[in-house]
Structures are given as structure tokens and as C-alpha cells.
Amino acid sequence: MKHLAQFLVAVITLIHVFWASAAYAGDVYFDSKWTLWQNADILIWTTEKDSPIDPKEFCLSLRRNNTGIGEPKCRLFGEWERDTVATRYASWLSNNIEPGLEAHYLKARHPSMMAKFQALEDKIVLYITDKGSDLKIAIFDENASEPRAVGSVSKNADKIALGDEIASTLFDRHTTRRLSKEERLKKESEPDDLYKETPTFRSWGGISAGFAQAQIPLTPDNWYSSHTRSRVGNYRITKDSVSLWNFIDDSTPLFTVYVGGIWFGFIGGEIFYRYSSHDVKIDERDSVYEELDHWNFSQHEIGLNVLLSRSFEPFKWLDLHLFTFLGFQYSFYSEDIELKDSKKAPSKEYETRIRFEDAYKGALFGFGTQCVFLHHYGISVRTGLSSRGKDIYTEPSPDAAAEPTTIGASTIDWFISFGLEYHWTPFK
Amino acid sequence: MVLATALLLTSCASSYHWSKSHPAYARAPYGELSITGLQTALVLTRTKWFANRLDFGDSTQIKATEFCAKAIEREFRSAYSNLSVLPDSLLAEFPEESQKLDERIFMKGKLPEQGVSIKDAAGNIPPQILLIHEVIIGTDLKRENFFDYALIHNESEERRDVKNISAIISYTLWDNVKQRPLFSAVDEIQHPVLKLSLTDLEQLMRQTVQQIRKNLYQGAGK
Structure with missing residues (x-):
């Protein structure tokens, strides 16, 4: 009780002090x-x-x-x-x-x-x-x-x-x-920090690492499950072959090297090379694969993007470029397959295994941002969709039914990548 | 699409604010009021049209505006038992200033200086003065054509068939004790006519005064 009284006195004093101040x-x-x-x-x-x-x-x-x-x-x-x-x-x-x-x-x-x-x-x-x-x-x-x-x-x-x-x-x-x-006089004649001329041309080179998968975020699983859950039986059998993701693993790391440039901070282009490696999704229950050591495909893509960009300069040391891009690419798959050392001759199924097309062409689009520090050192994030395929609509011919179907005629994935860039302005 | 555009346009047009109240404007004038501006603020547009229909002889502009000023004064007298009309010369020396009512609406008029109270002929200081800046009388007038700075340079179409005679009036209720504008507004009044007579013109002026009084009440305490 005594403590309570002391506490109350303290509180009242504090209130008085606050009120007085x-x-x-x-x-x-x-x-x-x-x-x-x-x-x-x-x-x-x-x-x-x-x-x-x-x-x-x-x-x-x-x-x-x-x-x-x-x-x-x-x-x-x-x-x-x-x-x-x-x-x-x-x-x-x-x-x-x-x-x-x-x-x-x-x-x-x-x-x-x-x-x-x-x-x-x-x-x-x-x-x-x-x-x-x-x-x-x-x-x-x-x-x-x-x-x-x-x-x-x-x-x-x-x-x-x-x-x-x-x-x-x-x-x-x-x-x-x-x-x-x-x-005062000097300050009046100084240029404004926030006033900066956009260079006529700005270029950059960069490397980036990222991730790609068939499923686009925030879309339901079942749009993709027929492709992603598919397994390759007997070196060539799948339910359908419209997407490459029926055969090979879709979610993999992705590496890119690129150079680009932009005119007046508005319209630009970018050439890139992308690499990723995809394991073949073999059906483990199939005994024919017992001879196999490994089987995967390296995906090599080269392409060209057109960029539209808008620049901001929130601080003197930071340029922020938001951009959207649209481009095309060629995709090549190189197969890496090897049998176990103990196996002398491959099976007949091995000989007649699936073969991809020589090259696929596709499109990609997306958006991203470049944060450039001190006018040179940039980090960038970009995300988008890319596709690879083959013209399905060829001229009909009498023996169309006998022609082999195109494997991976419509292969789409979503990607995100984080890059380190160096920016420079070769001419102002 | 057309509907959407039309909606957009009408919504823009209705978003104007035509009046502005001072935070200290708590009560509309009651019983007592002074007004000034009646000698020079009135302007008649389409004088020829009016001259053809009214029997004023040669000087329609002068006589019609005098007639309208008297009509306004009569209507104010019936509304305020203690009305005094101050001569326009009291404001003559002050510069014209603009008051912003809305993003694009600016109203021009002379305001007394800060720190100087206007005195009437007897040397009294009237507490509140209604400063009438401009009264434009014409046919089918729209106030945005006169007060929206984006539209001011548009040439208005001269309509052959007149539906209404109209008055546009800009005014400020002035606190003469503390020298501040209590309420400023631009009003537009339309009066339909078939065959113009002086009664129509008087009716238009009466409606104008009624509109001012209504706005003075609505603007108070906002």
C-alpha cells in the first residue's frame, strides 16, 4: 500500500512536469x-x-x-x-x-x-x-x-x-x-543536382544468375502438372510431346551473359546468351535404364531483346531504370548421355531414343529494373516468360501422318534473374 | 465509349467550386448590409439584341445597366432593413487582385487594403460589405467561359435562338473590421424568355439577388 502511494505521487509529479513544460x-x-x-x-x-x-x-x-x-x-x-x-x-x-x-x-x-x-x-x-x-x-x-x-x-x-x-x-x-x-553567388550559378542530361547512348554489359521453371507464379499447379509430372519411359515414351518439359526437368538454375545499349534513356537493345542444364526425367521403374549412367541436355540460347525504358534519379548517386523488354531467341539442346562402364553395348531402346530438334525459336518478354550506382555499377533484376517452339503449321502433305511429330513445339517457362552490370556512356 | 467520354466531360464540368468561405465566416449577414460596386460593375453583352427588344432609345448599354442596378438595389433593400449603398469610388484606388476559387477558377476584383477599414459618408465603419466585382448580363451565358482560365479565350458561339437571359455575378462578402474576405463566389442565373420585356430583366435581377443571399447562407459556417 505504501509503495502504491509512492508510485501515485511519482506519476502525479511526472504529469505536473509534463504539463508545466x-x-x-x-x-x-x-x-x-x-x-x-x-x-x-x-x-x-x-x-x-x-x-x-x-x-x-x-x-x-x-x-x-x-x-x-x-x-x-x-x-x-x-x-x-x-x-x-x-x-x-x-x-x-x-x-x-x-x-x-x-x-x-x-x-x-x-x-x-x-x-x-x-x-x-x-x-x-x-x-x-x-x-x-x-x-x-x-x-x-x-x-x-x-x-x-x-x-x-x-x-x-x-x-x-x-x-x-x-x-x-x-x-x-x-x-x-x-x-x-x-x-551565395557561386551557388546561384551552380547547376542543379537534380538536373541531368540524359546521355544520347548508354551501354552496359553484365552477367546474371537466376532460376527458371515451367510454372508461372500465382497460377495453379494443374495447368502444368501434365508436363511437369510426365516421365520418359523406355527412352522415348511420354503421354504427349508438345512441351520439352515432358522430357526434361523444367526447374533449373539459369545463367546469362549480355550486353546492351539504350538511346536517349528510352529505347534500346540487348544481345544475350543463356545457359541452363536439364536432366531427363526418366521413369525409374523402367528396368531398361539400368544401363544408364547419366542423361541430360544443356540448353544454349542466344537472342535479342528490344527494351523500352524510363529513368529516375532519386539520389545523385543512384540512377533507376525501369524497363520492359520483348525479344526473340534461338534455343539449342546438346545431349550428354553415357552408359555405365560395365555396360559394353547399348540396348536397342537406347539406339532409338528421343531426339530433339536441331534448333527451336521462341520469344521472350518481361520487365525489370537496373539500379546504377555512381553512374557505372549496376545491379539488375528482371523477370519474364520465354518460349521455344517450332512452326506446327507446315503445309499439309499426303503423307503427313507418317511424318514424325515435332517434340517440344510449345515449351514455355518463367524466369527471374539477378545480374551485376557495368554501365558506361561511350558518347554523350 | 462515347457515353464514357460524355460522363467524363460532365463530371469534369460539375467538379468546379464556385465559392470559397473563410474559416472565420460563421454567420451570414442579417438585417444589416452595405454594398458597393453597383455603379461600375454591370456590363450588358449583346447590346444590339437587347436594344432591338427594349425601348431604351440610343443608349441601351447605359440605361439597361442603370435599370438593372436599381432592380438589384431594390431587391437588396427588401431583404435587408438596414442597407447602405456605398459609392464605387471607395475602392477605386486599390489594385485589382485575383482570388482563387478552384484549380482553374480565378475571380478578379478590387479589395480594400489590409489594416484599413472602409468608412461610409457619415464616417461609420460598416461591419460587412458586399463587394460586387462584376455583373455580366447577356443571353445564354455560361460562367465557366468567363472564369475558367482554360476556356477564357474560347470564342463563344452566338446563338440565334435565345432561350434564356442570364446574369453572371462575382462578389465578395468583406469583413470590414478585420479586413478579410469572408465569402467569395461566382453565380450564374438563367431566366427563360419568349418575348423579352423589362419585367424579364427585373425578374432576372431579383433571382440574382436571391441566389446571392442563398449562397451567403449556405457558405456560412463551412
Whole structure:
């Protein structure tokens, strides 16, 4: 029970501390991203006869509250206090600052007032007006003819305490180093970081490793199961032979070497060579295979892609190219088959085993992205579908039935690959 | 496809915002109101068409707009027991400014300076002033042709068969104490006519004032 009481006292104290600090920090109506300079020049612009804060003491308050502020200079802004247009706007502002009103409702409309704001150059104007129960404060700088931040602080006859409160309400933020006159001039003539000319031609070379399989992700198994579950019996027998995946394993690693180039960051081309190795899916129950040591096919593909690309530059050191590609390819299969050493002569079935076509032609399409770091070093991801086949529609002939059917006339797979690339611009 | 395009077009047309309220506009004026702009804001288009049908003699433009201004004033007087009409010269020295009502809708008009309250002839400060910027009177007018900056340069077709006489009015309810626009709007009023008479013109002006009052009520407290 005693502990509970202690705990409650602690909680109440904490709440008091929070409440007190919240009240102390004043009330901010809105605060846009204005820049607080190191060694800031602060001009105190007030509608009151006697300034509610003392410029020198306010500078000390700033240094107490914000260690990064350096050596600020503060003074009363007499020029504006004597100016008719500025005085009218100041009294208007005093009437119009209300909680909930956004900055654009407080915009100065008079052209010569706008000109005054533009002429401020790095100086920060602190506007203070007495509203009886509290003081409304606003910050102006050269970038807008409306207040960048508005808030209120409670009234306090103690000028030092009031200065502290204002400093902690609106000046509690990171400071930025001010540029010298020369630096300013130089910066104005510097090209924009985000402005970059697209090179006329950009080229790249790369290697990639990936994976291919017959099943396209997010599509049902049963679209492919007749092909992927098929087994080769007796060196040549399958249910059907329309897809090569009836004979050989479809899901394998895939390796690619490629070079490409793009004009104006928009349209380009790419030549590639792809390699993968596929085991034949022999029916293990078949005793005829007892003689076999291994049997697989290497798939070699060469082709050409056309790319359409769109480039982004999120950071200075990163170029992002999104692209889509469409291309064609020729596929060749080289057989690698060997009998066990103990076997002297192959069986008759071995001699009459399945033979693939010399070459298949196909198409591929997909999309991907290249992330190029420091204009040269790229990593890329691409995914798509590729096909390989043979024209099925040949001219009908009288002995069509006697002709052998084309094996693998429609073989499609999905692939994804990750590549390392080097990019260069041979001419700008 | 045609239907879809038509839908798209109509949906675009109806997406305009024709009025804008200040967050501090809580209550529409009641009983007391000052208006200004009636001397110079009115413009009659297709003067010849009106001249052929109304018996104003040589100076249809001047006399018809005077007639309309009086009709507007009469209607306002019947609505606000304490109405004062301020001379246009009070605003003459101020620059013309534009107020944005919507992405493409900008309305031009003179507004008093910040920090300066308008005083009437007796030296009083009226709390709220209805600033009438522009009243365009014509036949079958559409307000988007006048206020949508993308359409402003389109030449409007001159229709031979007139279905309506119309008025387009742009105005601002001005808070004279705090010098801020409380409610700004552009209204379009159509009045069907078969054979034009002065009664039709007066009727159009009455409808215009009624529309303004309706909008002033609807815009409050938004």
C-alpha cells in the first residue's frame, strides 16, 4: 500500500512536469520548414510601443535554448515600425492571427509589403503583438509573404522569462550555416543536382544468375502438372510431346551473359546468351535404364531483346531504370548421355531414343529494373516468360501422318534473374 | 465509349467550386448590409439584341445597366432593413487582385487594403460589405467561359435562338473590421424568355439577388 502511494505521487509529479513544460513551451499554431541560421540576424517587429522583450536578453535566451545558434544578433526593426504599409499589415495581422488559420490566410496582399519580405535576405523577422491575455508571435523570412510559423505565448512582465519562452517555442530547431556572399553567388550559378542530361547512348554489359521453371507464379499447379509430372519411359515414351518439359526437368538454375545499349534513356537493345542444364526425367521403374549412367541436355540460347525504358534519379548517386523488354531467341539442346562402364553395348531402346530438334525459336518478354550506382555499377533484376517452339503449321502433305511429330513445339517457362552490370556512356 | 467520354466531360464540368468561405465566416449577414460596386460593375453583352427588344432609345448599354442596378438595389433593400449603398469610388484606388476559387477558377476584383477599414459618408465603419466585382448580363451565358482560365479565350458561339437571359455575378462578402474576405463566389442565373420585356430583366435581377443571399447562407459556417 505504501509503495502504491509512492508510485501515485511519482506519476502525479511526472504529469505536473509534463504539463508545466508544455505550458512553458507556448502554443504553436503552425510551423513550416523555415531555416534558422547560425549567427542569425533577428529583427524584432512589434506593434507595441514598448517592446515586450529586450533584444539583448532575447539573444541570450536564444543561446541558452539552442546551443547550435552561435552568436545571434537581435535588434528592434525600427524601419518597419515607422513604415505605413508595414504598420497597417502589422495591425491587420494582430487582428487576424487565430488558432486554426493556415498561413495563406495571413498572407500580405500589398505589393510593397511583399517586396519588403523579399528584400529581407537571410534575416529573420520575429513579429510580436500583445493580445491582452497572451502574446501572438510570428516568424517571417525572405521566402514568403506569409508567416512561416505562428504561435502564442503567455504574457509575462519579466522580459527575460518571456524571451526564454519565445526562444523555446519557435527557435528550438536545427541551425544551418549561412553562406557568405561569394558562396551565395557561386551557388546561384551552380547547376542543379537534380538536373541531368540524359546521355544520347548508354551501354552496359553484365552477367546474371537466376532460376527458371515451367510454372508461372500465382497460377495453379494443374495447368502444368501434365508436363511437369510426365516421365520418359523406355527412352522415348511420354503421354504427349508438345512441351520439352515432358522430357526434361523444367526447374533449373539459369545463367546469362549480355550486353546492351539504350538511346536517349528510352529505347534500346540487348544481345544475350543463356545457359541452363536439364536432366531427363526418366521413369525409374523402367528396368531398361539400368544401363544408364547419366542423361541430360544443356540448353544454349542466344537472342535479342528490344527494351523500352524510363529513368529516375532519386539520389545523385543512384540512377533507376525501369524497363520492359520483348525479344526473340534461338534455343539449342546438346545431349550428354553415357552408359555405365560395365555396360559394353547399348540396348536397342537406347539406339532409338528421343531426339530433339536441331534448333527451336521462341520469344521472350518481361520487365525489370537496373539500379546504377555512381553512374557505372549496376545491379539488375528482371523477370519474364520465354518460349521455344517450332512452326506446327507446315503445309499439309499426303503423307503427313507418317511424318514424325515435332517434340517440344510449345515449351514455355518463367524466369527471374539477378545480374551485376557495368554501365558506361561511350558518347554523350 | 462515347457515353464514357460524355460522363467524363460532365463530371469534369460539375467538379468546379464556385465559392470559397473563410474559416472565420460563421454567420451570414442579417438585417444589416452595405454594398458597393453597383455603379461600375454591370456590363450588358449583346447590346444590339437587347436594344432591338427594349425601348431604351440610343443608349441601351447605359440605361439597361442603370435599370438593372436599381432592380438589384431594390431587391437588396427588401431583404435587408438596414442597407447602405456605398459609392464605387471607395475602392477605386486599390489594385485589382485575383482570388482563387478552384484549380482553374480565378475571380478578379478590387479589395480594400489590409489594416484599413472602409468608412461610409457619415464616417461609420460598416461591419460587412458586399463587394460586387462584376455583373455580366447577356443571353445564354455560361460562367465557366468567363472564369475558367482554360476556356477564357474560347470564342463563344452566338446563338440565334435565345432561350434564356442570364446574369453572371462575382462578389465578395468583406469583413470590414478585420479586413478579410469572408465569402467569395461566382453565380450564374438563367431566366427563360419568349418575348423579352423589362419585367424579364427585373425578374432576372431579383433571382440574382436571391441566389446571392442563398449562397451567403449556405457558405456560412463551412
